[in-house]
Amino acid sequence: MKMRKSTSKILSLVLVLSFVFSLSAVTASAADTNEQDELVTFILEYDKSCEVYELSDGTTVVFGVIPAASTYAGYDIEKATARPTATHTYTCSANLGDECRGAIENIDEENSMTATMEYDATSAPEDNVSSTRTIVPGDRLVMVAKSTSGNGLAGIMTATITAEKASSVIYSYSVDQHW
Structure with missing residues (x-):
């Protein structure tokens, strides 16, 4: 049983790494023209410590930190x-x-925050993924979840914001779901 678990974990890691490398090899100019593909490409190129997860239900989830001044704020x-x-x-x-x-x-002028974004897949609760990052003023944590199975996306996205070394922090939160 232990051998199957480690083999499964290794196979999952290989699949995720191959997905990351295949996406990171695409430049922004070579990406599809739709905004979602450009956003994922931008995250992969800008945030070298971005996190990419391939869930068992065919959903791909990408977490990354990008500058708030980027053009990807259209919601x-x-x-x-x-x-x-x-x-x-x-x-x-x-x-x-x-x-x-x-x-x-x-959007606070002085205070940093700890931000956590979590995606819980309805069809695969064992695949829940999250990312926690320190966000300085002027940056944003972005999450993109995309169903690659051709079906609609079903799950729960949770965002938690905590002021760091301060009693409060000012932030903006947004979410959008579309085809």
């Missing part, structure tokens, strides 16, 4: 204050689209 933003912590939850519905993206932007 609704809500201004809020975490005193010292705030949490947002969004339920991805299969009939709303095959891709969900969320962002937490630090």
Whole structure:
């Protein structure tokens, strides 16, 4: 049993690494022209410590930190204050689209924050993934989840924001699901 688990983990790691290398080999100019592919390409090129997960249900999840001044901010933003912590939850519905993206932007002028984004796959609860990063003023943590099975995306995205070394932090949070 132990041998099967380690073999499965190694195989999963090989698949994830091959996916990462295949995506990182695509330059921004060679990527598809749709905004979602450009966003993933930008994350992979900008954040060398980005995290890419391939879930058992065929969903790919990418987490990365990008500058807030980037052109990838084309969705609704809500201004809020975490005193010292705030949490947002969004339920991805299969009939709303095959891709969900969320962002937490630090718009505070002085304080950093710890931001965690988590994606819980409805069809594969064992595949829940998350990323926690320190976000300095002017940066944002971005998550892109894309169903590669051709079906709509079903899951729960949770964002948690905590002020670092301060009683509060001002941030923007956004989420969008589409085909």
